[in-house]
Each structure stands twice: as C-alpha cells, then as structure tokens.
Amino acid sequence: MKKFFFVFLITFCLVGKAWCFPTLTGRIVDEAQILSAQVEQQLKTLLQSEAQHQVVVVTLSDLEGKSIEEYGYQLGRHWGIGEKGNDNGVLLIIAPNERQARIEVGYGLEGVLTDALSSVILNDMSSALSENDYNQAVLIGTQQILNVIREEEFNTHPLDEIPTPLAIILACLILVLFIYVAMAPQNDRARRLRLILTIISFIPGRGGGFRGKGGSFGGGGSSRKF
C-alpha cells in the first residue's frame, strides 16, 4: 500500500499539473548549490537595494525535462514575483546541469528590460558561465538587471519588509509580556505565561520576510545555452 502511494506521488509529480518547484526562501534560491556564501551575501545586499521591483536569483538542480522558458514563467507565476497588477518581477535563472541560463521578465518590466537587453546581459554573463564561474556570472547579471530596471518607476507601495502596524503592536505586546514575566514572582501564572512565550518564540519567521506579491509572467526575457 505504501509502495503504491509512493508510486502514485511520483507519477503525480511527473504528470504535468503538479510541478515540483523549489521553495521561495529569499531573494536568492540556490537549489543547485553553486553559489558561495560570500557571493550570496553580496547578492542579497544588491537585491535588497532595489526596493521597488522584485528580483530573484534562482539556480535549479533540475528542469524536470521542461525547457527553461517553460519552467521559468511557471516558476515566476508560482512564486508570484513582483506586485499584483504591476507585474514588476524578474527572475535570473541558472540551470547548471542543463547548461542553460534565462532572464525571465514580468509583464510590467517587459518595456524596459526588453528581450534584446536581456539577451545582451546574458551575453555578458556567457564567458563566466562557460567557465563554470557561476558566482561571477550571477553577480554580473544581477548588477546589470538592476541597472536597467532601476529607471522604471511604478505607482507602488513598497510594503515588502516594512513592518505593518499590526506587527508593531504585536511585537510591543510580546515585549511587555516578556518584561512582565521576568519581573513577576514565581508562581503558576508566571510559569504558564513563560510556556506561552516559549511556544511563541518557536513560531518560525517567514523566511526573512521575503515573499512574492502576486506578480505574473508572460514569457518575456531571453535564454541562452552555455
């Protein structure tokens, strides 16, 4: 029975519909494990400097037999990179095993980061890519993408990573609770509160507070084999 279930799960994954996308853990999703920690840090600073548009660097260990073009826009839609309505997201995708790279551009940025420009950027990355210097390639690519899209402005509210009033109130409440518990005498009530606080502190954060905001993709961008 268990075996049957397992087979079923695999077929389910393989038969289209259920794509197996990596989880969006932050602005850099290094699934293929090809970026060094130092470069990741550099990239993070770079990408965070762009508050308006969402740019995500992703390395894939497997394209699941799809073309990088098909995988790219589906992944962008799945994650919802960019803002809903503005669709101002960009994915820089590297698939080292299939030896392909792609810049996937959201609908809203297709006008600035045109296919031709994406192709030029990939061209600049290509010598580093063919030498398997993924760190260098990704740095070049990210920098250039940011330079291009920085000029485009939308009517947006960069809510990303700015705490909402509710979050502030909650944080204050928890802080007050901590102080209260620390100062309270040892009794059942304090112990109960401490238990609650311990539980609260175990609730995981939302992966650095980064998430997609419902942007969509329509296949714009460019790809390259290397």
Place this chain on the structure above:
Amino acid sequence: MKKSLIVFAIIMALGAWFVISTLNGLIPMDETCKANWSQVLNQYQRRSDLIPNLVSTVKGYAAHEQDTLTQVIEARAKATQTTLSSEMLSNEQAMNAFMKNQGALSSALSRLMVVVEKYPDLKANQNFMALQSQLEGTENRIAVARKDYIDSVKVFNTRIRTIPTKWIVALFSDMEKKVTFDIEESQKVAPVVDFSK
C-alpha cells in the same frame, strides 16, 4: 389549494435562481477565455510587427536568399489578413484557418533563421542580434499565451458540457463550446539544421 400555489411559486423561484446563478458563473470563465485570446492575438501581432525590420536587415547581408525572404513576406501578409475576434472562438473553421496561416508564418520564419546561419557577418550584426532575441522572446510569449488560452478554454468547456449546466445553457443561453488547438502546433515544424551546406 393556496398552499400548493405558494409551494409551486417557491420552487419556480428557486429554479430561476439556480438558472441565473449557473449562467452568471459561466461569465467570468467566458471573459477569461476572451482575455487570453486577445493576448494570443497581441503576441501574434507583435511578431508580425517585427518582420519588416527583420527582413530588411537580412536583405542587406543575404541578398541571395530572396526566395526565403519572399516566403516570409507572403506568409506574413496572409497571416495578417485572417483575424479572429474573441466573439468567434466557437468557430472551428475560422480558428483552423487562422492557426494554419500563423503556422505557415512560423515555419517560414524558422526557415529564414536556418538560412541565416550561413552568414556570419549578419549574425554578428548588433541590429540583427537584437531582432533575433526579440523574435525568440515573441515566439516564447506566443507559446505562453496559447497555453493560457487553452487552459482557460478547458475550464470553460468542461463546465459548459457538464450536466446540468449543459441543459441550462442549451435552454437559456447561446454560449457555445470554444475551439482549442494543440499547444505545440508552432513547434511541430521545427527546422532541421544542415551543417553540410
């Protein structure tokens, strides 16, 4: 006597409400199909707009390929002649004609792109490289738009052919099953590159 009249009225009202909500439920799906279709049209239009530039660039370097260029121009002219408004999505014949012409343009274009391989100067031309990447991007957008359209039509057609919606539509509405096509149609005519030439 009066009681049964009231019961009858309630049943009628419920029935009417059911019919109306069923039909209303179809409208968003219908609209999604139409929106997705206009996206397909947009992308085909975009491709068609790229062609004059592409042809004149290629002409400058590869004047010997007049045949291939003429084929592209003719296919483009034919493809732009046949349009298909979003009101005609149930017309299978019109859809087939539209797709046939666009498919012919696709294959003429891919033949041109194969021929171009013989001209290194052209391939190194900045303008041509930009046009080529735009063409690739547009072909990709066409594929995405087509798939989105097919997906939305699938949802619509499934609903419209499911009982009791099928009966309600037959009685109270003129909505019809929409025509779809193969996802990969444009990729079917992939050219074979012959390096021996």
